[in-house]
Amino acid sequence: MMRLLLLVLLLALAMWFGPLVLAQPGYVRIVVAGYTLEMTLVGLLSCLLLVMLLSWLVLRLLRFVWLLPSRSWRFWQWRRRQKAEQAFQQGLRAFARQQWQDAAALLQQSLQHHQHQQEKQMLAGYAAFYAGQKQQAEQLVQALPESDANTWFVKADLLIQQGRAAEAAQLLQPRMEQQSTACGLGQLYLYSLQQAEQWQSLLEQVPTALKQRWFSKSQWAVQRYQIYPKAISSLVQQGQFSEQADYWQQLPGKERKSVAAAIGRAWAKANQGQTEQAERLLVNTLALADVELAWPYLRQIPLGNSVLQLRKQVQHWLRDHAANGYLYAVLSWLAAQEGELEQARLAWKKALQYQPELATFGSP
Template identity: 30%
Template sequence: MKSLIKLSLVLIVTVLLTSLALLNLGEVNLRWDIWQIETSVTFVLALLIVLFILFYLIIRGWLWVFNLPAVWRNHRRIKRFQQAENSLARGLIAQESADWSQAEKQLIRTAKLSQNGVMHYLTAAKMASMQQADQRRDQYLRQAKLDYPEQGLTIGLVEARLLTEKDPALAAVILAELHKQNPKHKVVLQEYVGILRQLKQWMRLRELMPVIKKVSGLARQDIAQIETEVLAMQLAQAESFSEVENLWQALNGKQKLYPQIMVEYVKAAMKAEQLNGLSEWIEKALKAEWDESLVYYYGRIQFGPAYDRLKKAQAWLKQHPQSAVLFLSLGRLACQSQLWGQAHEYFKQSLKLQPELETFHAFAQCYEAEGEEREAALIYKQAMLALDKPES
């Protein structure tokens, strides 16, 4: 369409010029000292048009020459960007193929040429980390920070993730600083909460709970789980049973029945030999939610008639017939009740489901309680053979 319009304009101008030439509008007489020029008006107009065109071409040529260095630089920059993008694509393809070395090589080769060089450095750092090349990983992260200071948040998140497995304490420091600088950033807070849970820093998590509830964007059940973990860690890290008891009494009835919280309370109570009412609490908790850790401690309680606890635990077999931990606890309770035959069968079934050193030890102790030292020695021998047997 544009070409048609241009052609039409050229034809119109040509027709106008031809018409002017045919009309012969008059003559032009120019004198300068002894010089005199006589010509037609049409010729003068044609000459002016030619001069205008020449002037236009000269200006355009001068501008082209003047801008040539910039045009060349822009051309080279575009070419480098294309090379960087091609290198990035090859690196990402190598990453998907799990060729970490080739991916790192492709990504870092053109990192300085790319418009998105920070992505080159960060992905290359991940590839170096996959190869256990921590020195190269740290080098790429430092270069990213140096060249792209405005991307500090993203770089910090990637660095923390790469350090989480080998140096979680340092990752926590990085995330703490990022959270301090960006207190309302959801991803930073979620990552920070995750590393604090991994490090079991319950005090810091407790301080953050109001912010977690307001800003983190975590689901309600996840927040409830964090609260439960914080309470359980408080009980686990209490310095005395009186402190444990104070924390326990401050909980509501529902919180006390959470398995994570109950386990820590039971462990502390057993260590302090405060066993009165402990089995009843475990029974209530197991009725609300099955947890094999609580089943394990239920069998270790030695307070009150073991036979009553044995009968209650036997009822759990209907719903959990494949629980090695339940059979272990049943064996212990039967042994306490001096029901030797039942105890033997329960221990054997537990070992059949999951051979564990502790189960062998409890089985042998039961024989010792019977006075069957020879049978106890055989169980210890079986334990040694089972543990020395190489895995298939």
């Protein structure tokens, strides 16, 4: 509304002053250095307006020319970023499809732009490693910042995948002393010790893992079985296990009394020919809820003919849990220990009927 009023006002002024100016245009005389310039007032105003317009156009042109290099540079930077982002996206897709050669090349190309540089280097390092370009992978990993925990994780992980778990454990040890709260590094550290078969060092790290909560409660329930059975049995075979040792006594009582630890001790006793003691230990500690997690390690214990008590216990559980395939798997294992191969075969068939995933372990 205000604009309309202003427009009407301007039109009214033009209608009023227009005839007056045309009737009496007036004139302006300018004398400079012997030169005389005469023109009407309207002509002078028109010239001034034209000069101002030309000056503005010249300034715009000069500004455009002045900023042209920077604009060109920004354009090429934008093009470079676009190509890098496109290569990163395509590299991620190739990485997901496990097309390592393509992923390594594309992720290497994506490094031309600094955005997400560290993540790109990590993925490019893994892709190059899986593609067999170990020298390039090492260069990419070495370029990662030393202060980042992810750098140590990638270095150790690649060492483990090359079968150099002991070097990975040695690499992570000082880092874990400085940054024991890093859950990802802690988990990898325990895994490296396990792969390197450094069982005593592994047991020594358990209190730190529990205190710093490297694993959730459900994860640790599974992790126990990946640590204690093999660690205890191996230390016993090496003559280095003692329940009075510092590395054992420093464990929480719940850990020392766990079913996973009992399976490790039973495994060791059975390998030493103490099959009756091994069976008694299993009967006293093994519970129905533990059978599923314990099965991969339980089936490796050579009990021989000392299976009567354990078999009775499993048969008792089956009365109320007839659809539990893991119980039939245990019965199959116990029958095989006594040489009753037909009974073992029938029990294993029953186990696969209820728990088909047991086929991944193979028959006892």
